[in-house]
């Protein structure tokens with residue numbers, strides 16, 4: 001589904017690489033947790049997978065199609081359509097009612113407002129926010145706002161959802177509910193989920209754990225499986 005090979009990225013002026021040669025294969029229907037200490041490169045890896053950052057070296061393929069390298073329109077489109085992103089703080093637009101925010105990825109893709117609104121309403125319904133479609137995120141609880149962010153990541157039906165500490169700002173019960181929702185929404189569509197997390201409970205909900213240290217996948221992490229049943233050849 002999603003395949004990264006030999007990814008490297010050094011931020012300008014940095015002494016060492018934030019991501020220093022990561023290989024990662026995510027299978028369809030798989031939930032992968034990326035864990036590791038602060039600063040080890042988890043978010044950078046996720047942003048490389050999403051195409052938010054362009055690697056200095058290495059490749060990212062989604063369903064066999066290259067997403068990495070210099071960004072042609074075709075690649076940008078493949079990324080936009082194929083990947084959904086959930087940020088730690090949701091990154092919702094404070095001025096926009098939930099439905100307008102969830103419509104954004106569809107409008108960027110040229111879908112007409114009326115159809116975009118219909119699909120955004122359905123996505124909000126599916127995350128249990130059918131009653132709050134016109135509420136602004138500033139008037140929502142943290143868990144509700146994060147559900148809006150999940151609806152926005154899923155509304156264009158991506159193959160892969162990448163989530164950067166989606167429960168980081170939430171209390172435990174709300175975080176568990178949000179993670180359950182994310183996993184079930186992605187699984188219901190046969191998609192894959194990569195979730196960066198510091199939270200043991202979130203990592204335990206994954207099929208497999210990839211532990212990073214100093215910009216690389218630690219050997220123990222490559223073997224690790226949250227469920228105790230490693231999937232062969234998923235991380236090399």
Ligand SMILES: Nc1ncnc2c1ncn2[C@@H]1O[C@H](COP(=O)(O)OP(=O)(O)OP(=O)(O)O)[C@@H](O)[C@H]1O
Nearest residue numbers: 011012014018036037038039040041042043044045
């Ligand atoms: N925009 C940036 N410019 C320069 N250096 C950066 C930038 N973003 C991250 N870094 C550095 O790259 C390294 C990896 O950072 P990254 O945010 O990927 O780690 P992380 O594992 O996600 O950390 P955390 O768990 O604290 O979010 C760190 O040393 C960090 O200081």
